[in-house]
Amino acid sequence: MSGSGEKTLNLTLKVWRQKNAKAAGNLETHQLSGISTDMSFLEMFDVLNEKLITDGKEPIAFDHDCREGICGMCSMYINGRPHGPKQGVTTCQLHMRSFNDGETIVVEPWRSAAFPVVKDLAVDRSAFDRIISSGGFVSVNTGNAKDANNILIPKDDADDAFNAAACIGCGACVAACKNGSAMLFVSAKVSQLALLPQGKVEAKGRVLNMVGQMDEEGFGACTNTGACEAECPKGISLENIARMNREYLSSSLTYVKK
Amino acid sequence: MFWTFLSVGQKTYSLLFVKSLVNPHLHAYICSEYYRQKILFMSNEKFSKSSIGKKVIMGLTGLFLISFLVIHVTLNSMIFANDGGVLFNQGADFMSHNPIIRILEIGLFVGLLAHIFMALKLTLDNNKARPIKYAVTKGNANSKWYSRSMGVLGSLLLIFLVVHLAHFWVPTKVAVFSHTEHDTFASMREVFKEWYNVAIYMLGVIALGYHLLHGFQSAFQTLGLNHKKYTPMIKFIGSAFSVIVTILFAAMPIVMHLGIIK
Ligand code: HEM
Numbered sequence: 001m002s003g004s005g006e007k008t009l010n011l012t013l014k015v016w017r018q019k020n021a022k023a024a025g026n027l028e029t030h031q032l033s034g035i036s037t038d039m040s041f042l043e044m045f046d047v048l049n050e051k052l053i054t055d056g057k058e059p060i061a062f063d064h065d066c067r068e069g070i071c072g073m074c075s076m077y078i079n080g081r082p083h084g085p086k087q088g089v090t091t092c093q094l095h096m097r098s099f100n101d102g103e104t105i106v107v108e109p110w111r112s113a114a115f116p117v118v119k120d121l122a123v124d125r126s127a128f129d130r131i132i133s134s135g136g137f138v139s140v141n142t143g144n145a146k147d148a149n150n151i152l153i154p155k156d157d158a159d160d161a162f163n164a165a166a167c168i169g170c171g172a173c174v175a176a177c178k179n180g181s182a183m184l185f186v187s188a189k190v191s192q193l194a195l196l197p198q199g200k201v202e203a204k205g206r207v208l209n210m211v212g213q214m215d216e217e218g219f220g221a222c223t224n225t226g227a228c229e230a231e232c233p234k235g236i237s238l239e240n241i242a243r244m245n246r247e248y249l250s251s252s253l254t255y256v257k258k
Numbered sequence: 259m260f261w262t263f264l265s266v267g268q269k270t271y272s273l274l275f276v277k278s279l280v281n282p283h284l285h286a287y288i289c290s291e292y293y294r295q296k297i298l299f300m301s302n303e304k305f306s307k308s309s310i311g312k313k314v315i316m317g318l319t320g321l322f323l324i325s326f327l328v329i330h331v332t333l334n335s336m337i338f339a340n341d342g343g344v345l346f347n348q349g350a351d352f353m354s355h356n357p358i359i360r361i362l363e364i365g366l367f368v369g370l371l372a373h374i375f376m377a378l379k380l381t382l383d384n385n386k387a388r389p390i391k392y393a394v395t396k397g398n399a400n401s402k403w404y405s406r407s408m409g410v411l412g413s414l415l416l417i418f419l420v421v422h423l424a425h426f427w428v429p430t431k432v433a434v435f436s437h438t439e440h441d442t443f444a445s446m447r448e449v450f451k452e453w454y455n456v457a458i459y460m461l462g463v464i465a466l467g468y469h470l471l472h473g474f475q476s477a478f479q480t481l482g483l484n485h486k487k488y489t490p491m492i493k494f495i496g497s498a499f500s501v502i503v504t505i506l507f508a509a510m511p512i513v514m515h516l517g518i519i520k
Pocket residue numbers: 221222223224313314316317318319320321323324327373374377378380381408409410411412413415416419469472473474476477478480481
């Protein structure tokens with residue numbers, strides 16, 4: 001899209017470089033000129049990487065896949081905020097028109113004990129996968145689409161479950177939280193199932209297991225600052241955290257392991 | 259209508275055709291059967307060791323401390339009667355001698371200690387969750403500064419509480435145990451004569467105000483009490499409570515210092 005409104009920017013980029021998980025990293029400065037305001041933030045990184053390769057230097061490692069806001073891979077902490085200055089978008093959906101000519105942009109990886117840096121801006125988010133495998137599923141066959149539709153579910157519950165299911169597992173909530181807490185992510189994954197009859201069967205054990213795994217991975221606790229909700233690209237609500245707390249409380253009080 | 263339970267893992271456990279909607283008895287049976295077949299959930303984490311459990315203790319003790327504040331601020335407001343402390347001293351006397359209040363006082367200290375202990379534990383754990391800090395953060399873009407400063411505000415409160423107890427609680431205790439009269443109103447006048455004491459109380463009370471501004475509604479969220487209908491009300495009451503308590507407590511040293519209340 002090269003519309004008539006296209007402008008170009010000159011930018012100073014400070015990017016975190018780190019060889020591997022063990023190495024110490026540092027911020028590296030790069031100058032970029034002629035960056036189109038129509039580019040996405042990741043396209044700007046492509047330009048920078050091409051330049052680095054041409055110069056015979058190591059390109060910057062960063063995660064990305066879909067580039068349309070659905071896979072959750074594009075983790076970048078841009079100028080002090082996950083996914084940059086705009087609300088409700090991932091890094092791949094962020095455009096250079098959100099920045100000013102001559103601006104300095106600092107790009108860091110997600111910072112969390114549970115998300116070790118693999119290289120440069122790429123972090124290992126398999127802690128989320130382990131939380132999901134500890135309980136974020138339904139083990140009974142729920143039948144085909146027709147069978148599922150035979151279970152009447154109130155529209156409000158269906159909507160709430162659907163909204164919770166919109167979580168793409170990007171980890172921006174962890175990156176934004178001063179405690180590196182994963183409560184918003186885990187609560188979305190607990191809620192999407194707890195709200196539906198098929199998920200209620202295993203609800204008690206699920207929340208205990210998922211919270212247990214969350215703690216084991218080294219994520220922090222919740223102080224209810226609301227930073228996660230404000231930075232979540234999918235608008236996952238804090239109501240999910242309250243729901244998870246309720247589920248956790250009642251399960252802790254009543255769950256008996258067979 | 260049919261709902262088919264087919265398989266758990268690789269094996270087929272129950273194949274049911276349930277007429278109409280899920281039959282609750284069958285449903286319960288299938289659940290328990292399922293749990294017996296496959297011990298999936300092996301969580302043995304202790305509640306008080308879990309992140310949510312610790313927060314629940316934080317929230318409950320916090321709310322308990324708030325309930326004390328309600329009484330404390332009400333009683334102290336008796337000085338505004340401006341009757342030379344007669345009404346206020348009657349209240350203070352009742353509080354320091356009534357056996358039920360004495361027992362509640364022990365509960366108050368236990369609650370406060372639990373709150374402080376958990377605060378310390380949580381703050382240390384939370385710091386460990388981000389061992390390498392960001393070079394640049396814009397916290398104000400996504401949250402309120404005081405919500406991110408509960409530990410600092412709480413620590414200020416703790417320092418203030420030590421001074422505060424030394425000013426009023428210790429002399430009262432000494433008097434009760436030595437069976438002498440203690441004029442709390444007179445000691446207030448004494449303490450607030452000094453401008454630096456007034457300054458310390460202002461700092462303490464403002465720290466309390468911000469701690470409550472976040473803490474009041476946060477405690478409800480922690481306990482899972484979030485509801486579209488009631489949460490706005492809880493937030494409003496929390497803010498109003500914090501502001502009113504701050505103003506009332508802040509006014510006391512000032513009016514005493516200026517001699518408006520004698
Ligand atoms: C004296 C020392 C105190 C310290 C060190 C302290 C510390 C803290 C900290 C660190 C938190 C946040 C915990 C978290 O969410 O991670 C907190 C929460 C809270 N505090 Fe305090 N506090 C103190 C006194 C008080 C007092 C006197 C009150 C009430 C009168 C109070 C009421 C609350 C409430 C209601 C919460 C919210 C609990 C929640 O979010 O679930 N605190 N406190």
